[in-house]
Amino acid sequence: MTDKVNISIDGRHIVTEAGKNLVTVAKEHGVYIPTLCYFRNLNPLGTCRICTVRVNGKDTTGCTVKAAGGMEIEVNTPDLLENRKAIIEMLYAEGNHFCPTCEKSGNCEMQNHAYDMGLTVTRYPQVFSAKNVDFTPKRMIMESNRCILCKRCVEEVKTRDGYDVFSFVQRGVKTRVQIDYEQEEKLSEAEAIRAMNLCPVGAILVKGMIQEQPFGERKYDLLGKDIKPVVRNESLRKADSGKYIIGTTSLAGCFGCHMSLLDIDTDLLDIVELAEFNKSPLTDIKKFTKQCHIGLIEGGCSNSENVHVLKEFRKKCDILVAFGECAIMGGIPAMRNFVPLQECLEEAYLNGITTEIGAHVVPGHEDIPKMLNNVYPCNEVVKIDYYIPGCPPSAQHIWKVVKSILLGEEFSIAHDEFKYD
Ligand code: SF4
Ligand code: SF4
Missing domain, CATH: 3.10.20.740 (Ubiquitin-like (UB roll))
Structure with missing residues (x-):
């Protein structure tokens, strides 16, 4: 006993x-x-x-x-909870976690922990690691930039004759998981899929496998607690017009977040009762004519003009909200961060398959904004007050946050309101 x-x-x-x-x-x-x-x-x-x-x-x-x-x-205890959150934030900052394009999104244990802890952005600067992505194995792809070195695969995945398939190589910050090609070939399809599922993040992929379930039906879509961000508890003072003033801009993004913003359909009429738009692509007002209560920023900073516009929004808006993943962590445009800028420009303008024959010129003129070496999340350029995650966030989600901030109301975001499709 x-x-x-x-x-x-x-x-x-x-x-x-x-x-x-x-x-x-x-x-x-x-x-x-x-x-x-x-x-x-x-x-x-x-x-x-x-x-x-x-x-x-x-x-x-x-x-x-x-x-x-x-x-x-x-x-x-408060300090232990804070430490756990900081560890997850560091894992996000250290790897290339572009959830909107990741095969594991919705089934990822780390992403689920992040939701659960109410994490919308990491406070640590993004490393944008450039580790090897290994496509050589017969069935698998090893995406080392997402690996958190948990060691599950190293300890657990063996061939039937007892050989290791995964091992740690190199040391310190260069440590990564390597696949033994010969042993990997011995795994059946089912064993390879089991290895992929065992990985708590999307570092081990099986070629040809994609998410089978749509968003809303994945493992962690409906789990987790509601996220309760801290919201100011007093309403902002309206402008003389009796309305709140909102500015919006799209930096290095696809404009999808703005399209989502408009997806609220007829409820937009309620918003127009409450607020008026100043500088925004929605109004085509090019320069601020008023101080704004809220500025909504889509997209990260990819060039000098993005930085200029973002700094101007910081000055002209009392509260700045980054909405969508590109503004929060660089998003899809930041996928260029692990390729040198020169190579990106050569691929786009000199060697790409869509390049017009004979037009071998990388555009350069003093009027063209200068490209930055990396795409930067907005919070690495100016202070951001609130974040609305998603790719794009849904219209209801965006307006729920904006209205709550304007009116000083508490709000919570249910786990399944996050959208990455
Ligand atoms: S592994 Fe994929 S889904 Fe998980 S946190 Fe990283 S990018 Fe997001
Ligand atoms: S299971 Fe995934 S995250 Fe863990 S060490 Fe292996 S590849 Fe990295």
Whole structure:
């Protein structure tokens, strides 16, 4: 018979079996400890550290703790919650996580944790890593720029004759997972798909496989808590016209967020009652004629003009809202960040298949805005007050946020309101 021990979790007295894994004990008693590298069949790895808890005053990875008599465990203190969030933010900043184009979106454990923690943007500068994307294996693609080095694949995926398929190579910040091509060939299609599903992010892909389920039916689409952003609790003062003033702009984006903005159909009439638009592609007013209550920014900064416009919006708008992934993290345009600018220009203007024969010129004139070396998220250029995630965010979602900010109302965003399709 297993010995029973007394422990406490966040001040609650619990009787459990000695040696039982803390994540499991906590779950059995209704306390959620988030994990990423931890996997049901594996010995706990303790690599990702998002399960960090405090045991008898000392911080340690929760997944590696075995229950022992007298343990006093803290899980949900403000500083531990903050640390977990910071770890996820750093993982986002370190890798190239372009969720709108990622095959794993909706089924990704890291993305789900980010939603759950109410994370809309990382406060750390984006690294835009340029690690190898390996298409050579027979069935798989290894997208090292999304890998969080959790080690699940290294520990778990073996051939039937006992050989490793994945291993860590190099050291320090250069560490990455490498696939053994010979061993990978031995895996059946089903085994390859299992390896892809085992990866908590979209680093292991199986060629030819895409999301089979539409948005709304994926694993994490309907899970998670509602996100409750902090909202000012006093309404903004209206302008003399009795309305709120809104400015909008599209920087390096596809204009999809603005199209979504208009998708509100006849409810737009309600908005027009409440607010008027100043500088915006919707009004075609080219220069600010008034100070705005809110500025909505679509797109990131890809050239010098984007930076100029964004800084002007910061000055002329009391509250600045980045809406859509391009404004929040660079989005699709930022996918050029791991190719040198010169190569991008050569591909676009000299060597691309759509280049007109004989027109071998990279445009350059003092009137043409200068391209930046990278595409930058808006918060790396100016202070952003609020973020509306999605690609594009839905019209209802955008207006719900804007109206709540204008009127100083609390609002929450249900998990399934986020849209990345
Ligand atoms: S792996 Fe894909 S879905 Fe998951 S966080 Fe990264 S980009 Fe987003
Ligand atoms: S490829 Fe996936 S499973 Fe393997 S270490 Fe990276 S994140 Fe973990």
